[in-house]
Amino acid sequence: MDTLYLQFLNEMQNKGSLKYYRNYPLSLVSTIGTGGRADFYVTPYDLQTLIAAVNEAEKHGKYIVIGNASNLIFDDRGFYGTVLSTVKIRALGVIRQPRNEEEKVLFSRVEAEEFFYATCGTWLPSLSLAALNLGYSGFEGLCSIPATVGGAVCSNAGAFGCEISDNLVALQIYRPTLKKTEMIFRNSMLFSYRKSSVGKCGEIVLCAYFAVKKGSKTEIREKIEQNKRKRTESQPMGVKSAGSYFKKPAPSEGKICYRGKSAGELIDLCGMKGYKVGGAQVSGKHGNFIINATGLCRTADIKALARSVKRKVYAKCGIKLKEEVEYIPYSGKKSGKRKAKE
Numbered sequence: 001m002d003t004l005y006l007q008f009l010n011e012m013q014n015k016g017s018l019k020y021y022r023n024y025p026l027s028l029v030s031t032i033g034t035g036g037r038a039d040f041y042v043t044p045y046d047l048q049t050l051i052a053a054v055n056e057a058e059k060h061g062k063y064i065v066i067g068n069a070s071n072l073i074f075d076d077r078g079f080y081g082t083v084l085s086t087v088k089i090r091a092l093g094v095i096r097q098p099r100n101e102e103e104k105v106l107f108s109r110v111e112a113e114e115f116f117y118a119t120c121g122t123w124l125p126s127l128s129l130a131a132l133n134l135g136y137s138g139f140e141g142l143c144s145i146p147a148t149v150g151g152a153v154c155s156n157a158g159a160f161g162c163e164i165s166d167n168l169v170a171l172q173i174y175r176p177t178l179k180k181t182e183m184i185f186r187n188s189m190l191f192s193y194r195k196s197s198v199g200k201c202g203e204i205v206l207c208a209y210f211a212v213k214k215g216s217k218t219e220i221r222e223k224i225e226q227n228k229r230k231r232t233e234s235q236p237m238g239v240k241s242a243g244s245y246f247k248k249p250a251p252s253e254g255k256i257c258y259r260g261k262s263a264g265e266l267i268d269l270c271g272m273k274g275y276k277v278g279g280a281q282v283s284g285k286h287g288n289f290i291i292n293a294t295g296l297c298r299t300a301d302i303k304a305l306a307r308s309v310k311r312k313v314y315a316k317c318g319i320k321l322k323e324e325v326e327y328i329p330y331s332g333k334k335s336g337k338r339k340a341k342e
C-alpha cells in the first residue's frame with residue numbers, strides 16, 4: 001500500500017501537480033505553531049489533484065483536508081495519516097458565463113448576471129482585496145482573517161459584522177464517499193455564529209460562489225482600513241495563536257452580572273491575562289487569545305492552560321466556555337473528525 005501511495009505522490013510531484021513531505025512537523029503548518037509530525041503532508045496545486053490525492057490518501061489510511069490551519073490545534077504526537085492542505089489552490093474572479101456543467105446549474109438556479117468565485121485555498125485577505133478592486137461590498141470584515149475560503153466556509157468565519165456566509169450562494173464540493181463533485185446551494189446549508197453545516201459529512205469544499213453587491217470603492221476601502229486598525233488595537237499581532245480561543249458565550253448563560261460578556265472580558269475579569277502554563281500564555285492584550293509565547297510551546301501546555309481558564313471562569317461566572325478552536329487528535333478518532341478516516 002505504501003509503495004503504491006508513494007508512487008502516486010512521486011508521479012504527481014514530478015508532474016508539478018503537488019508537493020509532498022514525509023514526517024512533516026505540523027508545528028510549521030499551524031498558526032499557533034504546535035503539533036507533532038504528520039506521516040504525510042501534501043499540498044496539491046489544483047482541484048483535480050486535490051481530488052486525486054484525497055482518493056489515494058483514503059486508500060492509504062486516515063486523512064484530513066485543511067486550509068491554513070489557523071483554527072486547528074494538532075496533537076503533540078502529530079497526525080497518523082495524511083494532512084492535505086489547500087493553501088496552494090488559489091484562484092478567484094468573476095464569471096458571467098458557466099464554465100462547466102455544475103456552473104450551468106448555478107446560472108439556472110440563481111438569478112444573477114455575474115458571480116464572484118474563489119477556490120478553496122484562496123486567502124481571505126486576497127478575497128477582500130479583490131472585492132475592493134471590483135467595487136463589491138460585504139467582504140470588508142474578512143480582510144485580516146488569516147484563513148482560506150474553504151476553512152472559512154466550514155466555520156462561518158467573520159469579523160466586524162460580516163461573515164463569509166453573508167454573500168455565499170453556492171459551493172462546489174467533492175464527496176469522497178460518492179467519488180463525485182456537485183454544486184450545493186445556500187438554502188441547503190446552515191450557518192450561525194462561527195458554525196456551519198458544511199464539511200461535517202466529509203465533503204470537501206472546492207470552490208465558493210458569491211452574489212455581488214456593488215458599493216462605493218472609497219467606502220469599502222475606508223471600512224477595510226477601519227477593521228484593520230480595530231484589529232491591531234485590540235488583538236496581539238505578530239505572535240503565534242489560533243485567533244479567538246473560546247466562543248462567545250450565550251447571553252442567557254451564567255450569573256446575571258456576567259451575562260452578555262465576551263469570553264475575553266470574562267477571562268480578563270478572572271485576572272487571567274498573562275497567565276502561563278509552560279510555553280502557553282493568555283495574551284496580555286486580549287484575554288481570548290492563547291499564544292505560543294516562547295515559540296516552543298506544546299499542545300499539552302495550550303490544553304492545560306485552556307482547562308485552567310475554563311475552570312476559573314466557571315467558578316467565578318458560572319459560564320462554561322466552549323472552544324472555538326478545533327483539536328485534531330493523533331488517532332483521528334476522538335474528535336469525530338469527519339475527514340479523518342480510519
Ligand SMILES: Cc1cc2nc3c(=O)[nH]c(=O)nc-3n(C[C@H](O)[C@H](O)[C@H](O)COP(=O)(O)OP(=O)(O)OC[C@H]3O[C@@H](n4cnc5c(N)ncnc54)[C@H](O)[C@@H]3O)c2cc1C
Pocket residue numbers: 031064065066067068069070071072086120144145146147148149150151152153154155156157158159194199203204205206241242243244326339
Ligand atoms: C490571528 C488570527 C485571527 C483570527 N481572526 C478570526 C476572526 O476574526 N474571525 C474568525 O471567524 N476566525 C478568526 N480566526 C480563526 C480562523 O482563521 C478561522 O476559523 C478560519 O475560518 C480557519 O480557516 P483555515 O483556512 O485556517 O482552516 P483550518 O483551520 O485549516 O480548518 C478549519 C476546519 O475547516 C476544515 N477545512 C478546511 N478547508 C477545507 C476544505 N476545503 N474542505 C473541507 N473542509 C475544510 C478543516 O478540516 C477544519 O475542520 C483567526 C485566527 C488567527 C490565527
